[in-house]
Amino acid sequence: MYPQALQQRLERAVIAYKSEHQEKPSLLQISRTDYNTLLPHESPNARCGLAIYGVTVVGLDDVRSGDYHLVS
Numbered sequence: 001m002y003p004q005a006l007q008q009r010l011e012r013a014v015i016a017y018k019s020e021h022q023e024k025p026s027l028l029q030i031s032r033t034d035y036n037t038l039l040p041h042e043s044p045n046a047r048c049g050l051a052i053y054g055v056t057v058v059g060l061d062d063v064r065s066g067d068y069h070l071v072s
Helices: 001-018 034-039 060-064
Strands: 049-052 056-059
Touching: none
Parallel strands: none
Antiparallel strands: 049 056
């Protein structure tokens, strides 16, 4: 999966989350199962990081381990 495809999937996940909640989410929690569906462990992007709105960069290994959550 290419980084652009990952970005599109994450954006769709945020939109789906927002549509199911009345309050604007400040924290989007992705379970390990959902994360592995979005980006399997053997993905060629395993060494990439996620730039979240230009605020921070989190390594995908950190997200996979559950140490971080994606902030929307």
